[in-house]
Amino acid sequence: MKVGLICVFTGTMYSGKTSAAVKFALNTKKPVQGFRPEADTRDKDEDIVSRDGLRIPGKRVPHAGVILEKVASPTEVVVIDEGFMLPGLVTAARVLRKRGLTVVVASIGLRFDGTPFRNMAELLCYADFIRVCEDTRCACGNRASFNRALLPMESDIVPGDGERYAPQCALCFDAPLLGEET
Numbered sequence: 116m117k118v119g120l121i122c123v124f125t126g127t128m129y130s131g132k133t134s135a136a137v138k139f140a141l142n143t144k145k146p147v148q149g150f151r152p153e154a155d156t157r158d159k160d161e162d163i164v165s166r167d168g169l170r171i172p173g174k175r176v177p178h179a180g181v182i183l184e185k186v187a188s189p190t191e192v193v194v195i196d197e198g199f200m201l202p203g204l205v206t207a208a209r210v211l212r213k214r215g216l217t218v219v220v221a222s223i224g225l226r227f228d229g230t231p232f233r234n235m236a237e238l239l240c241y242a243d244f245i246r247v248c249e250d251t252r253c254a255c256g257n258r259a260s261f262n263r264a265l266l267p268m269e270s271d272i273v274p275g276d277g278e279r280y281a282p283q284c285a286l287c288f289d290a291p292l293l294g295e296e297t
């Protein structure tokens with residue numbers, strides 16, 4: 116019996132993770148299903164749409180356990196966007212891999228305080244393939260490694276885009292925000 120794969124596309128915000136994951140999935144030419152967290156409230160789309168307009172038909176789920184019920188024949192590739200927002204991600208990915216599916220996860224790995232999301236840290240240990248995407252730079256020009264919150268965070272997961280977060284290099288991430296008290 117064929118075993119599947121866990122493929123993770125990670126990196127900072129705007130690093131091209133979703134685009135790379137979607138391209139990877141489409142390039143397999145196999146039947147694909149996409150899943151997104153309900154917690155991602157930035158838009159109402161069910162599909163996974165990359166910033167460069169590539170689309171995979173998808174479903175919103177409250178947690179990754181639901182994905183196990185929703186994946187149906189003839190699907191061979193499962194794409195999960197914003198994995199860090201999904202409880203049960205690691206177990207679901209491992210179960211799907213055992214079923215022979217290719218699981219492609221796109222997600223940031225680090226919280227906005229610079230520490231890892233637990234589920235992503237674990238997923239990277241179980242992954243068969245990892246790509247750190249880097250289509251973004253810090254404002255200073257260095258490679259970005261962190262996601263800086265520009266506004267106060269009420270919890271670990273607060274959906275938002277450029278108005279709320281900025282990719283930053285290791286040097287700028289440790290520096291106070293402009294105008295912030297030291």
Ligand SMILES: [Zn+2]
Nearest residue numbers: 253255284287
């Ligand atoms: Zn910098």
